Amino acid sequence: MIKCRQFFEQLGDYLDGDAGAALRSDVERHIGHCHDCWVMVDSCKKTISIYQSQELRAIPAELHDRLMQALEARCRGSKKPAEPEPER
Amino acid sequence: MAMNLQPAPPPAVDDELSLVVAAQAGDLSAFEQLMRRYEPKIFRLAQHMTGSEADAEDILQETFLKAFSKLDQFQRNSRFYTWLVRIAINESFMRLRKRRVNVVSLDQEIDTGEETVPRDVADWHPDPEQQYARSELQEILNRAIGSLALPYRMVFQLRDVEGLSTEETADLLQISVPAVKSRLLRARLQLREKLARYFRKDREGVPQ
Numbered sequence A: 001m002i003k004c005r006q007f008f009e010q011l012g013d014y015l016d017g018d019a020g021a022a023l024r025s026d027v028e029r030h031i032g033h034c035h036d037c038w039v040m041v042d043s044c045k046k047t048i049s050i051y052q053s054q055e056l057r058a059i060p061a062e063l064h065d066r067l068m069q070a071l072e073a074r075c076r077g078s079k080k081p082a083e084p085e086p087e088r
Numbered sequence B: 001m002a003m004n005l006q007p008a009p010p011p012a013v014d015d016e017l018s019l020v021v022a023a024q025a026g027d028l029s030a031f032e033q034l035m036r037r038y039e040p041k042i043f044r045l046a047q048h049m050t051g052s053e054a055d056a057e058d059i060l061q062e063t064f065l066k067a068f069s070k071l072d073q074f075q076r077n078s079r080f081y082t083w084l085v086r087i088a089i090n091e092s093f094m095r096l097r098k099r100r101v102n103v104v105s106l107d108q109e110i111d112t113g114e115e116t117v118p119r120d121v122a123d124w125h126p127d128p129e130q131q132y133a134r135s136e137l138q139e140i141l142n143r144a145i146g147s148l149a150l151p152y153r154m155v156f157q158l159r160d161v162e163g164l165s166t167e168e169t170a171d172l173l174q175i176s177v178p179a180v181k182s183r184l185l186r187a188r189l190q191l192r193e194k195l196a197r198y199f200r201k202d203r204e205g206v207p208q
Helices: A004-015 A021-033 A035-052 A061-077 B013-024 B028-050 B053-069 B080-098 B134-146 B150-161 B166-173 B177-199
Strands: none
Touching (some): A004 A035, A035 B150, A035 B177, A061 B028, A061 B053, B028 B053, B028 B134, B053 B080, B080 B150, B080 B166, B166 B177
8 A cells, every 4th residue: 555655746646637547546545544645635626626616707897998998099000900019 | 888797608619719710800899709708817817926906907908908919820729718828927927027026937946945745634624615705715715826936826827727738837837747747736735735724624713
């Protein structure tokens, strides 16, 4: 059975689903017995999921309108939208 | 101009491509539709990157102005959103440089001195985000991600929040795939450590 240190080395791949079947089963067997490492997996998964499910806020209408006005002004300034700019 | 109260659902790819083609031909309303889809995400990205709402507004504006003027450079075989993210990340760098935040060491290994060895190993609440009001939760999450060192913050934002692949993230930040993986794990471990006191089952001692 793998130890906590080896578990840690595999944690990233495990969370991303990139661990092969054998490693995956090693990790799962380890966290079935090691409570601290189980908490690591559980809390990392929840951390990712909380950020992913964070509600997106619509931007203020006036900000969108200001941006549209700037774009319209740029369109009036040039016939084509594609206007090459020097790379920084 | 009326605003959508909720961000648009994820777009169908071919629908998006036709909007991009129309925008490249000079159709401003097609570009506006693309903008409406991605404004909230680009705004959040910029806010997480800079920790500032005012900077995020400027970055949002610059990102779309630049995208519009460089539309002819967009390769249609890549994702439009990834292309926008690249512009927004560059704009965020410029903004951070102006604030004299050190962004030069992005391609080097970093030692922030922050422990990634877990200290708080208490069980988390089964449904942690339900413990907080929406605005309070948003503040907790913004503060936690904002306190990560920039190289970790960027990798976490791109991989776990924006959903870019490891390879896309490596390409965008010009670092190696192993560097993305190792930074991502450190970022996740540091974040979970920072969030543990808010989301653990037993929340005694959490500042209100």
